[in-house]
Amino acid sequence: MTNGSRTVPTTVVVPTYNERDNLPVLAGRLLDLGVEGLRLLVVDDDSPDGTGEVADKLAAEHPDRVAVVHREVKDGLGRAYVTGMGRALADGAEVVVQMDADLSHPVEAVPRLLAPLAEGAADFVIGSRYVPGGSLDTSWPWHRRALSRWANVYVNGVLGLGVRDATAGFKAWSAKALRTVDLDSVRSNGYSFQVEMNHRALSRGLRVVEVPITFTERVEGTSKLTLGVQLESALVPWRLRFKR
Numbered sequence: 001m002t003n004g005s006r007t008v009p010t011t012v013v014v015p016t017y018n019e020r021d022n023l024p025v026l027a028g029r030l031l032d033l034g035v036e037g038l039r040l041l042v043v044d045d046d047s048p049d050g051t052g053e054v055a056d057k058l059a060a061e062h063p064d065r066v067a068v069v070h071r072e073v074k075d076g077l078g079r080a081y082v083t084g085m086g087r088a089l090a091d092g093a094e095v096v097v098q099m100d101a102d103l104s105h106p107v108e109a110v111p112r113l114l115a116p117l118a119e120g121a122a123d124f125v126i127g128s129r130y131v132p133g134g135s136l137d138t139s140w141p142w143h144r145r146a147l148s149r150w151a152n153v154y155v156n157g158v159l160g161l162g163v164r165d166a167t168a169g170f171k172a173w174s175a176k177a178l179r180t181v182d183l184d185s186v187r188s189n190g191y192s193f194q195v196e197m198n199h200r201a202l203s204r205g206l207r208v209v210e211v212p213i214t215f216t217e218r219v220e221g222t223s224k225l226t227l228g229v230q231l232e233s234a235l236v237p238w239r240l241r242f243k244r
């Protein structure tokens with residue numbers, strides 16, 4: 001990303017667990033975007049399918065553009081993001097993008113997520129399925145569609161965030177915004193991580209813009225959505241509301 005004539009160091013953080021077939025496709029498309037200063041940071045949790053080795057190979061092929069953090073056990077999406085975002089900031093990133101490895105988030109939309117940050121119009125940007133122009137792949141299972149819609153109504157009802165896609169996992173953050181949310185004290189680990197990040201950011205006065213994206217159902221691999229993640233998601237908005 002550039003700001004005037006200056007290249008802005010931009011890191012895309014991608015958590016992976018069993019994404020062997022998806023990761024090389026995602027990496028290739030990200031590196032081919034033509035976004036100046038863009039790097040990829042993979043956070044892998046010792047995936048049994050060998051995703052970590054695939055990531056190491058990508059890093060060896062693109063030493064200036066791809067890096068890998070290996071964690072020893074599967075420890076959840078939220079903590080993977082906290083680790084990856086912290087590392088990106090420590091390495092000098094001024095903008096951090098978060099996205100899934102499974103190609104459900106459209107790679108070509110990354111520049112549209114970066115634009116409001118470059119223009120100074122937002123502190124963080126949500127790739128949103130629920131603003132005009134955004135959409136959900138019709139092949140997403142009906143129960144996931146219903147759960148996603150319901151989660152947004154629920155979260156906004158409890159917390160009044162005022163964002164249309166409160167659980168979205170495709171976002172771009174300025175470094176200042178990530179420092180303001182105080183990553184190290186984030187507690188949520190499933191997709192309520194997204195809710196907690198929004199809540200922290202908005203309650204600290206940060207500005208958000210939602211840009212429309214089309215969310216596509218993954219082709220390879222499986223979702224890691226568990227009952228535990230869903231229960232956490234039901235409880236987290238209340239914990240945040242009463243600040244416990």
Ligand SMILES: Nc1nc2c(ncn2[C@@H]2O[C@H](COP(=O)(O)OP(=O)(O)O[C@H]3O[C@H](CO)[C@@H](O)[C@H](O)[C@@H]3O)[C@@H](O)[C@H]2O)c(=O)[nH]1
Binds near residue numbers: 077170
């Ligand atoms: N390192 C690591 N990565 C993980 C873990 N669990 C999941 N991931 C990675 O996190 C990404 C998202 O995981 P999925 O399991 O595919 O997510 P999902 O259920 O489809 O949920 C997506 O949509 C939700 C909104 O509907 C989002 O809230 C969520 O963040 C994600 O984008 C993938 O790249 C996956 O490999 C983990 O424990 N550790």
